[in-house]
Every structure is written in structure tokens, then in C-alpha cells.
Amino acid sequence: MKENSFILKGNICYAGTKDRLAIAEGGYLVCVQGRSCGVFPVLPEKYRGLPVTDYQSCLIIPGLVDLHTHGPQYPFRGLGMDLELLEWLETHTFPEESRYEELAYARRAYGMFAEDLKASATTRAVVFGTIHVPASILLMELLEAAGIKAFVGKVNMDQNCTEQLREQDAEKALADTRQWLADTMGSFQNVRPILTPRFAPTCSGPLLEGLGELQREYGLPVQSHLSENLSEIDWVKELFPWSGCYGEVYEHYGLFGGEALTVMAHCVHSTEPEVELLRQKGVYVAHCPQSNINLSSGIAPIRRYLDKGIRVGLGTDLAGGAAMSMFRCMADAIGASKLYWRLVDQDSRPLTMEEAFYLATKGGGAFFGQVGSFEEGYELDALVLDDTGIRTTRALGTRERLERYIYLAEEGGRLAGKYVAGQEIFRQNICG
């Protein structure tokens, strides 16, 4: 028997296209060497030798991809939510992040984050660390051990922030980043480094220039924040007066798509030229609806991005977002889009459940390659959902059960199994 080769049986559901679910009730999901061979109503002869786990009436869906989150902010999720972005950064975020200089603290805090992420519905994540090299390496080790596939970034910031979190200068920042890359590139099976300028205001020109060089030298991916908050955008314009839009700052230094696989969180207030730049450069937008609500940032125009063909996924943005649950994130994305439609633009119809599900699986999954679907050739990330605790008198179809699970995962839902790239992360007693 081949490694990571098995069959899962159950009510299988994944995003066929953006608008349509593919459903196989009582179907067989075949995994060979960590990749999907497809979903079958009847098991083909050639796979009969593989072990079958029968999850009976449970739902089986692709793993969920958190395209933007902050590991070090986990300890204060749900706190300080009455503040706006820049005040919240000063009061909560920067003091917390400065604690990760101490490796013992990082071990305790990142340990909680990695354990809880392992138990969650998230199979892949794109994660901010802090400026600290040892702590960032530790975070990578812990996620590796948890079996979560992740891009993890040692953060770069050398200006406009509390001294404790400021890298000494661009030169030192870049030397540290090189050291970190040397220590981590190719060292893990699940985890890879990603260049992580925190956001334009905290990065000097020389730092951004050096990061652009590193990107080209090693072909590294990039993550940062973009156009989250109106005061932030004004600040960027002040700091980089030559830029036509916020995104142009990153683009100027070669940190905005094109050859560089790039994800930008938020894009709540992107101008028309910035939206066009996102599209041209193939930059991924990480839509973080709960964070954008908590920090009073607004609502990102996701319908517009989808219509333009921009690449979009969903993110929790811990701890701007309080919830780690990507189900909650889907429900929030739908809700936010309804309010955008009602309050901002009556031509921008809300996201459907199918679209939100697509964004949380295949949409964000594409950042990792062939991820987020059960189509043949995709890496096999799967969740087994036991919804018997979300009680009802009705006999429900698979689409209805998925919708209900998205809204009510936290009120009676239970993960009965989790697989990442064909590795079983955990399996619990199955539902009746």
C-alpha cells in the first residue's frame, strides 16, 4: 500500500465552480500519495485495494484556507475591540508582539496557537510572526509538527513603531531576514518562509528595496497589508508622496505580484487604479470581514473584485478578527457583503453561500497550488463534519447541511476528522 493513500466515504461536497457545489452523497473520495484521484459514486475497480474509512452520513469537504492571520496576536483575541486600527496597534498589538523576543514566552503562546489551529477547521494558513528570528523559527517548527501547511513570515519593520519592535535599521533587518531564510528554506515539509513587510508605513525605502532583492534572488512569496483603514492610507500617502496609490509602494519595490506570489490583506478602500494593479499583477486579496468590522475599517467590495477576476481568499486576521473559525469567517463574508449591498452599492449583489465556500477553499487554496478542491490532482486536504449536534426535525440535503454548518459550526458542529495533503491530523468517533 502506498503512503498517504486511502479512501474516505461520506457525503462529499466541494466547490465545483465559484457558483456551483459538486456533491456526491455516499460517494468515495480517493487519495493516492496525498493527492485526490477524484470523487466517485461507485468505487472504481483499480482502487479496491485501498483502505476505506466510512464516515457514514458525515459531510466531507475540502480543508479551509486562512489566507491571513497573526500567530503572535492569538493571546489577546477578543480584547480591545472598542478601538480603531492605529490605536489598537499601539495599545495591544505592539506591546504583545514585543514579548516574543523571549523564546520561553513564544513557546508558551505559539504552543497555544498551534494546538488550537490543529484542532480547528483550518488546514492551511498564511501567517505573520514577529520581527524575532528565533521565535519565528519556533512558530514554523510548531506548525510543522501540528501538520498544518503554512507560509510563515518573520516580520520586517524599521520605522514608525514602538522602539521595542523596531528593527535597528534596514541593513540589520535584511541581514536577520537572510539568516532566517537560510535557516528555514527547504527545512520543513509543511512550512515555508514568506517575505513579510508589516505594512508600508513601518518600512523604510531601503528595507523595501532590500526585500524586493531578496524576493528576486530566491523567488519568495510575499504577504502584507493594503488599504485597510482611511487614516492608514493618508499616512502612506504622506510617507510615500510619489506613489499613485498605496499598492504602488509595494509594486515599486517588486513586492506586488507578477513574478512574486503575493497576498495582500484587506483592500477595503482600494482606489480604482489600485484595483486595476491588483488585477494586472495577479495579487491575492485576503478578505478579512470580521477584522474589518471589529476595527471599524469598513467592508471590502468583494463582488467587484470577483467580477474583475481578481484572486480572492478569506482570512481571520487574528486578532483583529477574534474568531479562529473559518466557518465563522465565511458567514461573516456573506453578512458583510449583504450590508455592502444594502448600505453602499445596490448594484453589488451579496456573496452567495456557494461563493463564500469557494473563497474559503479553492479561492485561497490556489495560493498554495492545487489546493481547495477534490478534483483529480489536487492535494488532499479534507474535513469531516459531524452536524448531528445542530439539531433539526428536517431531513436535509447536502447543500442545506453545508449552509447550516457554515452558520452554526460553533453551535453544535463537530470536526470528526481532518486531513492535510493526505496526512491524517486527527480522527474522532464518527457520527450516527
Place this chain on the structure above:
Amino acid sequence: MKENSFILKGNICYAGTKDRLAIAEGGYLVCVQGRSCGVFPVLPEKYRGLPVTDYQSCLIIPGLVDLHTHGPQYPFRGLGMDLELLEWLETHTFPEESRYEELAYARRAYGMFAEDLKASATTRAVVFGTIHVPASILLMELLEAAGIKAFVGKVNMDQNCTEQLREQDAEKALADTRQWLADTMGSFQNVRPILTPRFAPTCSGPLLEGLGELQREYGLPVQSHLSENLSEIDWVKELFPWSGCYGEVYEHYGLFGGEALTVMAHCVHSTEPEVELLRQKGVYVAHCPQSNINLSSGIAPIRRYLDKGIRVGLGTDLAGGAAMSMFRCMADAIGASKLYWRLVDQDSRPLTMEEAFYLATKGGGAFFGQVGSFEEGYELDALVLDDTGIRTTRALGTRERLERYIYLAEEGGRLAGKYVAGQEIFRQNICG
């Protein structure tokens, strides 16, 4: 020892005023015959004979009041969320509600609702039933047995709805309602009937007139819906062309505050004259943020209502709202107010955590009398919160722990105890 007399020890927190928490860490909450005698840092001599339950580091807060929910819609919560109000009513609500004609079905469905409500953080609720008298009585019996204090309404509707849910005519509707009142008034310890015209469009003039007479005859409370959705408001204007605003329809028939204790759900799009009428008549507004988002209704201007001195509480509005959790409801109220501030009215500052907590306890509690606080004389509804499952590296104060619980009740929170009017509903092993 007196009945329902005891002491709870722990980190006690309640809404002192709308803007300020009252906190007693390691305090004593004294209950005598179901009512609070106050909170004390040191136990007064005269209470030393009462039994003490030491909940150690747990939080102890007042019970949460759900000022608007629909019992019969529980089976389809989280379904059909891509629809707007009137379409959703036709597709999901009316077909489901027609099933409660069959008492065996009602027993199964209401059994789930009552059990899950008992296990939830809700101690008091104002509940819609259906038009069916036997099922509505059954709902009252089940809530009585669960120990939840509730107003429950047999629904009235005699026009503009599916035939299966239409009462034959006003005369028959009023006769049934009289029968129901005769069977239930004074029959329960926890549960009382409330007049429940579904909403103006489904009630004929003669029906509303008869309900107004019943209100005056028995001094009954009233619940209904008001200005939830723009199409609904247009419809009311068509049906009652003489009305200056939607609320005036109820007011015309004596079903809108004044002598009649009244709660109106939603008030998302109330006009200035309607807002003034709400204030003058002392009508309670049940703010249901999640439902208003799910059904794309919009965001109610709660800051404006509070500034005007209008009475406001929070409601889940199952199944327009999917979540039964009143913690979630508080977080949604804060989030919705932030988006209202950002997108609609920059002078309308967001609700604070303290205000949302006030609304969910004392604000809605006032509908039940002296409820929702631990001040002396209040009926003692209490929740014991174990937040050890919401992990953090920080040592947190009581205010911070409450904020975190509001945002993360469903990601690691656990109810360790629940009391309603001095009755223990359940108690679990306490936290460490």
C-alpha cells in the same frame, strides 16, 4: 433556610449603568427568596447562615435576555440565508410553521428548542409561537419545565399569507385567542401569554381591533415586528393608507405601548415620527443585528434610540438570526454599530462593549420587571462563565475577561452554572 436563598462567590460583574460595569472580584452575590440582596466584597454577618457556592475564578454575570425569537423556526436556523425577508417567509417560514398544527411534530420540534434554550445563556425570552393553540400551550409547558422565564405568544394572522397559516377570519382568530388566554393566564410560574399580531400586513383591521380590546380587558403585553425591511414598509403603507407611519397602525388599535407593555422587533428603517412615537409610548425595541444582516434588512440606528431614551434590548430573532447565543448577539450588535458609524452616519458612534452588555441584561430585562442586574431587589438570574478554554498567556482583569467571553463564547467558553429567579437550572464542575 429560606427557599431560593443562597450565596454565589466569584468574579461578579454586571451593568452598573449603561456605560459602566460594576465589578466585585472574589465578591459575594446574595440571593434571598429568588431576589438579589446585593453584591458584597465581604459577606455581611446576617447572611452567614446561607449556603455558599464558591465558583472561584469564574465570572458571574446576570442572565441574558432574548427580547425577540421564534420558537417554531428553530428547525431551519441557518438555512435559506441567501434570501430576503418576504421570499424567505414564503419559502421557509410559513411552510415550517404550518407543521405545528400537528401536536406530535410540535412536541418534537419545541422539545429541541426548549432543551437547547435551557442549555444556553438565555434566562428570559420573548417568544413567538404559531397560530396553533395546542402547540402554543405545549411550547409554554416546555419552557415552564425548562425553567426559562418567558412571554410566549400564540400568533395572530388572518390575511396575506399562505392558506395553511391563515386564521379563518378575525372572529375565529379572536375566539381562539380568548380560549388560549383562558387556558394559560396564571397557569404557569415562569411563562405568561403575550398578544402577538404577526405583523401589520398579515392582520386585518377587525383582528387588530379585537386584539386591542383584549389588551385592555386583561392588561396584556404585546409583541410584533416593525419597520424591518423596505418592501415590508411599502406594503404596510399600501394596506393602511391612512397611517402616517408603520407604528401608527399598531398604535391606532391600542397595541403600541402606553398602558400596554410592548416590544417591537427590528425598527431598522423607522422614520422620525415613528421614532418619536416609540419614545412617547415607551415601546421597547428588540434589536436583532444578526437577523437584520442575514435578511439584508440593514442596521438599526441603536445609538440614536439610546440618545433619545428609547428602551432597547437585544434579540436573536431565530431563525432570521441563525445563532441562539446571546453572547454572539452582543458581539453582532457592536459590529453592526461600527459599520453603521463607518458607512451610514459618522456622528453615530459605535456601541461599546459595556453598552451591548447593558442591552442584553438590564436593557431587555426591564421588560420583565426588575431583571438583568444584581442590584438589591432584582430577580436573581445569573450565569457562571468558565473561560479557561479560551486560552491566553495573559492575566486578565474582569472587564477584559467579559469582553473576551462576548466575542469568543463559542470558541472555548463554557457555562458552569445557570440560575433563573433564584432557581438553579444547572451547575457543572467549576473551573480551576
